[in-house]
Each structure stands twice: as C-alpha cells, then as structure tokens.
Amino acid sequence: MKWKLNQVFGEDPSAVNEENIITSVRFDPHGDFLAIGYQCGQVVVFKNTTGDTFKFYAQFESHHPEFDFLTSLEIEERINKIRWLKQKYDGTRMMLTSNDKTIKLWKLSERKKRGEAENNGMPKTQAKRVFGNAHAYNINSVSLCSDGETFISADDLRVNLWSLEDNKESFTCIDIKPTNMSELSEVITSATFHPFLCNQFIYSSSKGVVYQADMRTNALCESNLRCFKESNPSGKSFFSEVTSSMSDVQYSPDGRYIMARDYLNLKIWDVNNDSSPLAIYNVHDHIKPKLYELYENDIIFDKFECCWSPDSKSVMTGTYSNGFVIFDVASGEPTHMQAVNPRDKRKRRNATLPVTEDINFDEKVSHITWSSKSDLLACAAGNYIYLYVGNN
Amino acid sequence: MEDSLSPVALLIDQLKNEDTQVRLNSIRRISTIAKSIGPERTRKELIHFLTESTDDEDEVLLALSEELGGFIDLVGGAEHASSILPPLESLAAIVEETTVREKAVESLNKVAEAIPNESFKDTFVQLVKRLSSGDWFTSRTSACGLYAVAYRKSSEDTRKELRSSFLQLCKDETPMVRRSAASSFGNVVRQFTKEQVREEVLPIFNQLASDDQDSVRLLSIDACCAVSSLFKNEENVQIIIPVISNCVSDKSWRVRYTVADKICELAQCLGPELTKSNLVSFFIKLLKDNEPEVRTAAALRVQGFGSLSSTDVIIKQILPAIKPLITDQSQHVRAALASNIMGLSTILQREKTVEHLVEIFMALLKDDYPDVRLNIISKLDVINSVVGIELLSQSLLPAIVDLAEDRQWRVRLAIIEFIPLLGSQLGVQFFDEKLSNLCLTWLGDSVCAIREAATLNVRKLAEVFGSEWAKNNVIPKVLSLYTHPNYLYRMTTLLSISQLAPVVGSEVVLSVMLPLVCKMVEDSVPNIRFNAAKTLKSLIPLLDASVVQSQVKPVLNKLYEDQDRDVKHFASLALQQI
Numbered sequence: 018m019k020w021k022l023n024q025v026f027g028e029d030p031s032a033v034n035e036e037n038i039i040t041s042v043r044f045d046p047h048g049d050f051l052a053i054g055y056q057c058g059q060v061v062v063f064k065n066t067t068g069d070t071f072k073f074y075a076q077f078e079s080h081h082p083e084f085d086f087l088t089s090l091e092i093e094e095r096i097n098k099i100r101w102l103k104q105k106y107d108g109t110r111m112m113l114t115s116n117d118k119t120i121k122l123w124k125l126s127e128r129k130k131r132g133e134a135e136n137n138g139m140p141k142t143q144a145k146r147v148f149g150n151a152h153a154y155n156i157n158s159v160s161l162c163s164d165g166e167t168f169i170s171a172d173d174l175r176v177n178l179w180s181l182e183d184n185k186e187s188f189t190c191i192d193i194k195p196t197n198m199s200e201l202s203e204v205i206t207s208a209t210f211h212p213f214l215c216n217q218f219i220y221s222s223s224k225g226v227v228y229q230a231d232m233r234t235n236a237l238c239e240s241n242l243r244c245f246k247e248s249n250p251s252g253k254s255f256f257s258e259v260t261s262s263m264s265d266v267q268y269s270p271d272g273r274y275i276m277a278r279d280y281l282n283l284k285i286w287d288v289n290n291d292s293s294p295l296a297i298y299n300v301h302d303h304i305k306p307k308l309y310e311l312y313e314n315d316i317i318f319d320k321f322e323c324c325w326s327p328d329s330k331s332v333m334t335g336t337y338s339n340g341f342v343i344f345d346v347a348s349g350e351p352t353h354m355q356a357v358n359p360r361d362k363r364k365r366r367n368a369t370l371p372v373t374e375d376i377n378f379d380e381k382v383s384h385i386t387w388s389s390k391s392d393l394l395a396c397a398a399g400n401y402i403y404l405y406v407g408n409n
Numbered sequence: 410m411e412d413s414l415s416p417v418a419l420l421i422d423q424l425k426n427e428d429t430q431v432r433l434n435s436i437r438r439i440s441t442i443a444k445s446i447g448p449e450r451t452r453k454e455l456i457h458f459l460t461e462s463t464d465d466e467d468e469v470l471l472a473l474s475e476e477l478g479g480f481i482d483l484v485g486g487a488e489h490a491s492s493i494l495p496p497l498e499s500l501a502a503i504v505e506e507t508t509v510r511e512k513a514v515e516s517l518n519k520v521a522e523a524i525p526n527e528s529f530k531d532t533f534v535q536l537v538k539r540l541s542s543g544d545w546f547t548s549r550t551s552a553c554g555l556y557a558v559a560y561r562k563s564s565e566d567t568r569k570e571l572r573s574s575f576l577q578l579c580k581d582e583t584p585m586v587r588r589s590a591a592s593s594f595g596n597v598v599r600q601f602t603k604e605q606v607r608e609e610v611l612p613i614f615n616q617l618a619s620d621d622q623d624s625v626r627l628l629s630i631d632a633c634c635a636v637s638s639l640f641k642n643e644e645n646v647q648i649i650i651p652v653i654s655n656c657v658s659d660k661s662w663r664v665r666y667t668v669a670d671k672i673c674e675l676a677q678c679l680g681p682e683l684t685k686s687n688l689v690s691f692f693i694k695l696l697k698d699n700e701p702e703v704r705t706a707a708a709l710r711v712q713g714f715g716s717l718s719s720t721d722v723i724i725k726q727i728l729p730a731i732k733p734l735i736t737d738q739s740q741h742v743r744a745a746l747a748s749n750i751m752g753l754s755t756i757l758q759r760e761k762t763v764e765h766l767v768e769i770f771m772a773l774l775k776d777d778y779p780d781v782r783l784n785i786i787s788k789l790d791v792i793n794s795v796v797g798i799e800l801l802s803q804s805l806l807p808a809i810v811d812l813a814e815d816r817q818w819r820v821r822l823a824i825i826e827f828i829p830l831l832g833s834q835l836g837v838q839f840f841d842e843k844l845s846n847l848c849l850t851w852l853g854d855s856v857c858a859i860r861e862a863a864t865l866n867v868r869k870l871a872e873v874f875g876s877e878w879a880k881n882n883v884i885p886k887v888l889s890l891y892t893h894p895n896y897l898y899r900m901t902t903l904l905s906i907s908q909l910a911p912v913v914g915s916e917v918v919l920s921v922m923l924p925l926v927c928k929m930v931e932d933s934v935p936n937i938r939f940n941a942a943k944t945l946k947s948l949i950p951l952l953d954a955s956v957v958q959s960q961v962k963p964v965l966n967k968l969y970e971d972q973d974r975d976v977k978h979f980a981s982l983a984l985q986q987i
Binding site: 104106107109111124163166182214216231232233234236 | 464503506507544545546547583584588621623624659660661662663699700701702
C-alpha cells in the first residue's frame, strides 16, 4: 500500500499556539467523520464529503478548565480521549469525550431544534450526559462495549464500568490501589474493550504487562486476570524499567491479537498465548544512543498511541520528527513516513530512514487513527492533522 | 375562523420559545387546549401540528409522549383513536433517549387498545410493520414493545405475519434490539398456541438463551416463565429445564445472578413437582456460587423459595446449603441471609424452628458486621409469633448492648428504633433490668440525631408501658439532665418534656414538668430559653386554662422582654397560642 498525503488541517506554521495542540483524534466506526480534540477543550469534527475528502462539519467546546477545591489543583480542559458511538440515527451521531476527570456524552444532530434559530447549516451539538466524580486520578482511557450500553473509563489505579443511560453510578471493576500507598509499584496506563465480546477488556501497565479481565467470572475483576508479558526480555538496559511502560494497548479488529506500545517498541501477542509476544517491532531504535539525554529531560516519558488497520494486517504508531511507522504484521516490514506540512518552508531531508543526529524531539506524532475504510488514516502532530489516502 | 388568539396558534407560538420550561409547561397543557377546541379541530389542527413537533429537548418530548396517551376521548373517542398514532410513531422511531421512547410505546399501547378491530390492521399493525423494518435501531427497539397488543387484537392471517416479524427482531444484528425483543418475549409468546411455540418459537428462544451478549441471555430467563406456561411438566423437562440449567452454569455471573433473582417466579411457573425435582438443586448450586453477588441474591430468596417447597426439602436440602453462608467471607451475603432467614420460622413452625433455626439466628446475632445483627433484630417479631422471644433473650441482650455502643452512630440509631418493639415483647421487668439504662445513656449521646431518636424512643416506651412506669422510672432521670453543664444536654430535657407530656398524664405535667420548664426560662443560654418557650407552647393545650393564665403567661411575658431576638420571637408565638 502506498500512502499519499491528501489533506492537512491546522494553522499557519509560523504561529505556534499552545491551545491548539491536538490531543486526540478519532475516525467514527463508519469512516464518515473525523473528530479532533484540542488542548483548549475544543472538539472539531470533519465530515467525509466526496471520495476521501473531508470538510469542516462542526465545532464545540467540550470541556472547560475547572478547579478542584479539595486538592487545590487545576483540572485541565485538555481532551484526552474521543470515542464515537457505533449507533447512528437520522442525521444524528454521538461521541464520548474525556478530560482528566470528566467524561461527556455529546450528540451531534442535523435536525433543527424547536426554538433555535437556524444554525447556518451547522449541526446542533448538545451534551447529553456528564459522567463525573468517579476518578480520583487522571483518566487515561475510555472504551465502549460491544453491547451498545456500557463503557469503561480508566485512571492510574482504577477501571470504572458505566452505563450510557445512567451518569449517577459507576462500578469499579478493577481497583489496584494498595492499602499502603508507599507500596505502589504499578499503574494502569491504558484500557480497552474487546471489539465484539461484551465481557472482556484489557489494560496495560507501567510495568510493561497487559492484563486481560473477564467480567463474567466475578463482579470484581482483579482476582481473575490473564497476564500478557515477555518471558525473556532481551537487551535489558538501565532504562528498561522506564521504557517498558506501555502507553497504549489495542485489540486487533478481528479480536485475535493484542498490541501494546511502549517507549521503543510495538509488541504483538496472540490472544491465546500469553507467555510471550508473537512479534516485537522496533519503532525507533535510532534514538537508543540518546536515552540518557532523553531521561534527563523527561522526553523518555513521552506517550505514543498505536492502532490497527481494519483488516488486522497492519499496525501503525507515531515517532519523532513528525514521523510515523506502519508495520506489516506478518512480515514485520516497516514503512517509514513523515508528516510534512506542504506550507512548512523549512528545509527537510529527503531520506525516509531517520538518522540519530537529525531527530527533532519537539515534533512528534502522538495521536493517530485509522479509518474503517482501509485506505484512510490520520495522524496529528502539534497543531496539524494530516490525512493520508492509500492505494495499492 | 382562524383567530390569532386561538389556542392552537398560542401553543405554536409558545413552542417556539427558547426557554425549555415554557415549552414544557405548554406541552403539559395540550389536553386543556384540546378540550377547548373540540375533537374535530384537535384531530385536524392540534395533532397535525404536534406530529411536526417531535424534535425538542428530551424533557419536553417525554411530556408530549405522556400527554398523547390520554388523548383518546379528546379526539372523539375510539373510532378516531388512530389519529393519535402519527406523532407517537415519530417519537418512538427516532428519539434516542430511552425514557421518551418507552413512554411513547406505553402511550401507543394505550391507544391501540381503543382502536376498533375493523380498522386495527390498517392503522396499528401497519405502524408496527413500519417501525419493525426501520433503518434505525431506535424504531426497531420500540417496535418490540408493541407486539403484545398488536397480536392480541389481530386476526389469524395478520398474526402469522406478526409472529414472523417479531421472531425476526429477536435475531436482529444490534444488541439493543435483541434486548428489547427478549424483554417483550414473554408477553408476546404467551399468546401463541402450543404448536406455534414448539415449531417457530423454541429455536429462537434457545438462540436468545445462548446469545453472545450477556445482557440478552439474562433476559431470556424471564421468558422462561411465559414459555413454560404452555407446556406440561414432562414437556417442560425437555424444553425449559435445560435452558435454566445452562443459565445456572453460565460463565457470566450476571446471568447466574438473574436466575437467583427470579428463582421464586420460576418455581411458581413450573409448579411444585418440577421445583422439587430440578429447581431445588439449582437453588442450592446458586447458594454455593463462587461470586458473592450471586450468593447474596440467592440468600435473599430463601424465604420465598422456602414457602414454595416442602418442609422436608427445606430441612434436608436447603438448610445444609445455608449453613456455610453464616460464615461467608462477604458481609453482604451474611447480611442478606440475616434479613431473610427469619421468615423460614413461620414455614417450619415452632418445633422445627427451635430444632434447626435458632442456632442459625444465634450465630448471626454474634456477627462482626453490624448490619447482620441489625437484620436479625429487625425481624424478631416474626420469631416471637412462632417461638417466643425468651429463647433468644440470652443472646439478644449482649447483641443489643454491643450495637447500642457501636462506634458508628447510624448503627446506634438503627437499634434505638427497635427498642419499643423489644420492650413490648420482652415485658416490663426484663426491660427495666437490662435495657432501661441504655435508653437513658442514649439521651446523653454525643450525636444529636441519637439524642433526638432517644427522646422519641422514651415516649414510645411510655406508650407501651404506661404513664405510671414512665413517672417512676424515666421522668426522674430524664429531667435530671437539666443540670448538665453543657447546654446541648439541657436541651434534651426540654425535648423530652415536649415528647412525653402528651402521654404521661396531666398530673405529672403539672407537678413535675411545668415547674422545671419555668425554671429553665432563666437559663443563661438563649437557645435554652427560646426552646423553653417552644416547650411551653406545646404544653399549653394540655393544661387547664387557669394554670395557663396563672403560671405560663407571666413566664412567657417575661421572656417576651428578653434581650435576645429569637427568644422574643418564640415567646410571642407561644403567647399567641393562649
């Protein structure tokens, strides 16, 4: 598959804008819409109009900054996660958006509401429900269940199960908080439901392990977990503990594989074999020489997302210098890409393979999404979103 | 004549208002509008307009769905009932808010009942067909709720189509639709003939019971009752029992929980024979389940299920399964057991209760977790009617004392509420020896809610044991609190007086209480003074007019001159009473 940059959305490259840093991107399950969440709490939605071209569709302010009086801390309005609901009806779509503490269910509807002036053809956006007050720590994931009724939200120590219909109650099905906090050694970094089984979800940890929970065995799931790990990790270095922390974990759409992203690698397991990964792909080995420096300036703690192609045959993840890599799962062969804004006048090397000295650690692709239409993917770097179209 | 002030025009205007509350209020008044314009205009103008107004906030749409259900008379009675269908169809089809759709379905069913049989097919059945084949899952989900009524009022030809399309919905690809179909399954299938069920329904029923989605499987348990009602016992062994058996062993605890939750309904539907031969063993399995939530649900059904089984079965099979639950690891299971097991005593009668159950009660009375003990104590009147309470009094007392001194005030509060009951059953002597001290301690508790409950308690005891008892045992101690250095405890005295005065008799009030209150109006703390005024106000109706004039009024007048504003205020309120 050859990928070609089709569209770029964002602002003038010379205007660096903190507020408009993209913090979350997601195609809807039908491939018709693309939602983008920003540092400033705004969400912008693009619609697939003709062919693979997207046009601006809607924009709304999803979250505002808040102040937590109990802890005297600011709660940022940054949108961490966006998840579209599969259900659609009559010009209406719904999505869940989340910041650090609160999840909201938004409805986008093209039907005009009574009492409202004509909206210039823009759809009406409305917050249907607010799911709040359930997380003592920062929310890192939201995932919808295939039953169409429930979803989970995860923070560092807990995974909560919600019903879309009820925002007054949530059930904590995983709680790994130790009685003595000084014994804390592992936190939850990402959680996601199985694509079609309603009773399974996985979560990744800072220790480089993926846990699989079956909600059928017990109400409290932490007693019955399967662990996916690496039995003989090779190349352990001083920094292994830090680099093995997983930032994202995803099931393949066919439900047969689990993929996790840690700082340096993508690891893929067969769901039937938890002892050892099927494959480990090195994303950016060329930064290894610089690990000490990266540890000093905290860049080693950067988080990257990973995603599957809809046919479960390829995987993708972001890297530095605005690059992203697509691996063919069967062969492990990588395709290195770099998201370059055509309006960016700075000089760029033409080589596709990255070289250690030239790495720009300030530019990274941390958020990515692959449409259910196999030939469409999007990645976000800084203030820009790049849409790629593929053809064989 | 279209008047700009016509009710319908006014409604149209109000419904354009930006304020949701305005729109909501006007929707709530549409029946008034309908009455004023009469049936014909209601059908032609109002309903027509409302059909176009199905896009609004959920609150407004919910009110609209509800109001329309009551419109049958307003559109001119049964023959015109079908004119109400269009707006309801719209609401049922596309509103994503479940509560609105459910209300619309409810109203649609109401209207359907009224539609005359001749026009039923062309109106309601067509509506059901449209919703069932709708593109959006919302319309298909709503359709499921309409089949029961549609089927009942249709002829055999139509029924055939309806059967087929309902069973199609049971296989829908969207879990939401399948859930809705499974919920309505019982009501619809109940109306089929045995042959139709056997041939067309059973395969679908089995499919629902083995659906991938846990949430669909557990809804099939409800349907078991309806399906089983059509078959005889021997047939149910083949048809229903395997389904229940699979659910009892289902991997998902939620499905097993649902079986436990519905076990009594299942026992009633299947009858005593099948209950004995099959359900008992299922019930016991659920009592031993490895998920505490399931054991809790089963424990809560002990009494209900026991009442549907024979004494023999209870003693030989159920009780042995219950015994391990007394020491279950989860306090919720133990608490559930404690709240339910007492009921078995009425089934087993005295002798067997003494033989088998009393030891269980005793063990639960000693549990660590307060809720377990409280649940036993709350059902003591059941025990009393069967075996009498003396048997338990040995273990009861330590348990009560423990609960009365528990660190959690809510536990202390709960036990106070049982004291009058215990008093009436244990008798005065026992009570005086053991429990009266407790009651008085509570009057001096550090938590205000406890002190208040304690004063109420003392009054109830006075009602149970009589005013002589109150005068001799309680009053002296209660009233002695008035010398306490902390004003909050002195308040207790005043509160007690208010509570006790109606039950102790005027002599006590006059000789003991009134002087005390009059003394307390001189207290240094204003709160005491104005509460004294309040107490005097409550005493006035109980005293002779002469006493009121000679003793109460001067005191109140003096309080009225008090410097504190609140004291003045309550004094004046009391004076108004005179």
